[in-house]
Amino acid sequence: MVLLLDAPVDAIALSRRLTDSAAAIRAVCQTPARVGLILGSGLGAVADALPDVRRLPFAHIPHFAPMGVEGHGGVMAIAAPGGLGVIALQGRYHYYEGHDMAAVTYPVRVLRALGVTTLILTNAAGGVNPAFGPGDLMLMVDHLNLMGVHPLRGPNDATLGPRFPDMTGAYDPVLRQMAREAAQATGVSLKEGVYAALSGPSYETPAEVRMLRTLGADAVGMSTVPEALVARHAGMRVLGLSCICNAAAGLGDAPLSHEDVLAAGERAKPRFQALLLTILQRLAAEADAAMDSKGLKISP
Ligand code: HPA
Numbered sequence: 001m002v003l004l005l006d007a008p009v010d011a012i013a014l015s016r017r018l019t020d021s022a023a024a025i026r027a028v029c030q031t032p033a034r035v036g037l038i039l040g041s042g043l044g045a046v047a048d049a050l051p052d053v054r055r056l057p058f059a060h061i062p063h064f065a066p067m068g069v070e071g072h073g074g075v076m077a078i079a080a081p082g083g084l085g086v087i088a089l090q091g092r093y094h095y096y097e098g099h100d101m102a103a104v105t106y107p108v109r110v111l112r113a114l115g116v117t118t119l120i121l122t123n124a125a126g127g128v129n130p131a132f133g134p135g136d137l138m139l140m141v142d143h144l145n146l147m148g149v150h151p152l153r154g155p156n157d158a159t160l161g162p163r164f165p166d167m168t169g170a171y172d173p174v175l176r177q178m179a180r181e182a183a184q185a186t187g188v189s190l191k192e193g194v195y196a197a198l199s200g201p202s203y204e205t206p207a208e209v210r211m212l213r214t215l216g217a218d219a220v221g222m223s224t225v226p227e228a229l230v231a232r233h234a235g236m237r238v239l240g241l242s243c244i245c246n247a248a249a250g251l252g253d254a255p256l257s258h259e260d261v262l263a264a265g266e267r268a269k270p271r272f273q274a275l276l277l278t279i280l281q282r283l284a285a286e287a288d289a290a291m292d293s294k295g296l297k298i299s300p
Contacts, residue, residue, distance in 0.1 A: 014157065017063040018113040021106075025087070025114060028056050031080035035283055036111035036236075037088040037276070038227060040123035041258075042265025043243060044090035049273045050079035050280075058091065061110075065093060065103040081277070082284030087111060096201035096222055101151035105230040109160070112234040118175070118283060119231045120239045120276070124265050125221035126203070126248035126256070128212050129193055132219065133244065134264045136191050137272060139179050140171050140240030143225050144196040144217055151226040152233055161233035170232050175239040178286075182278040188271045193218025195242055197225035206250025220248050239279070243268045 025033075039046055047053065058064040058074035067074045074091030089107055093099045111119065121140075127133065156163040183190035196212050198204065200222035204212070212220055219242050231238050245264035246256055254260070 014109070015159070018109055020062045021064065021110045022113040024061050025056060025076065025078070025110070028054050029078050029085060029087070029114070030054075031083065031085035033078070033085040033087045033111070033114045033116050034118065034287060035084060035086045035280065036108070036116040036119045037086060038092050038107070038119070038121050039088060039090050040092065040221075040223060040243070040265075042124055042245070042262040043122050043269070043272060044075075045269060046122075046273045046276055047077035047079075047088035047090055049277060050077060050086065050088065051081055052079055054078045064106065065099055067091060067093070081280050084280060084284035084287055086280060087114070087116065092223060092227070094223055095147060095149065095199050095226065101149055101153075101226055104226050105151045108227045108230045108236075109234065112231070112236060116236065118237045118239070119227070120241065120279070121224045121227055121231075122241045122243070122272075122276075123195070123221045123224045124245045124261050125195060125219040125242040126209075126246050127218070127244040127251065128196070128209055128220050128248045129191075129218040130247075130251060132191055132193070132247075134246055135268050136244040137183075137188060137268065137275065138191045138193050138195075138219055138242040138244055139176055140195045140224075140242060141176065141192050142171060142194045143228060143240070144194060144212075144215060145225050145229070147197050147199045147225060149199070151230050161235060165229075165233045167229075167232060170228060170238060171240050172237040175237055178282050179239060179241070179275075179279055182282055183275055186274045186278045188275045190275070191218075191244075195224065195240065196220045198222060203256045204249050209248040209250050212248070219244060241272075241275070243272060
């Protein structure tokens with residue numbers, strides 16, 4: 001069959017798959033989901049602080065790809081703090097594991113199909129900015145897609161989003177301001193910078209890190225950008241938060257190791273958790289105010 005005839009068939013298959021996946025998740029959600037949260041390496045436990053969490057393993061969701069060998073299974077933690085429907089993904093699909101971009105970004109499509117309009121993306125990253133140290137938290141102000149691939153390549157399904165999505169303000173300015181205020185209120189220091197995504201799985205060479213700095217990067221990692229691209233395509237607001245787990249290659253004294261990255265994430269966990277919970281509270285208040293302005297608020 002020729003490629004042009006394949007495209008609409010694929011599009012139908014995707015919308016059917018999304019409907020299937022969303023139905024399985026809706027059966028577990030008590031409150032309609034409005035906020036999605038994708039938790040990066042070592043940061044999954046942040047969702048454990050959410051109240052009344054219901055858990056749904058990715059393996060129980062139709063059409064979710066099997067996780068990579070070193071993945072920990074992947075679980076959706078579903079909660080409704082302050083009445084706000086939140087779905088937190090503990091685990092994500094990485095391109096370096098061999099997943100294609102459609103599988104990497106499928107959970108974002110599913111979140112959108114469930115009604116999620118705000119997506120918080122988190123990651124563990126290396127610090128390219130020499131002023132950043134292990135344990136620092138960074139608000140993503142923009143990104144560099146250096147993965148060599150793009151999740152939106154191929155025929156565009158106009159029911160999902162536009163052919164040429166605008167990426168100005170991809171990391172939503174209102175959400176960024178909310179994050180700054182939440183950090184201040186929580187007493188958590190929050191750096192700001194540009195995140196560069198490379199495909200991995202090797203860490204960068206020192207020469208590549210110098211190149212990234214020249215290009216304007218403050219942090220480097222192997223995720224997040226595909227999800228942000230698909231979320232923007234789908235019209236979602238995106239907030240990006242990085243946990244700087246190590247000085248990028250050539251900037252510190254020690255060789256890089258995944259164990260050290262996870263340990264730094266673990267140490268940052270209380271601050272990351274406090275910041276995220278405060279942001280979720282603010283998003284709940286924002287949603288409440290929006291309902292109120294429409295005269296729909298139920299609470300007195
Ligand atoms: N490089 C790429 N990805 C990473 C790093 C790094 O230094 N640290 C954590 N994830």
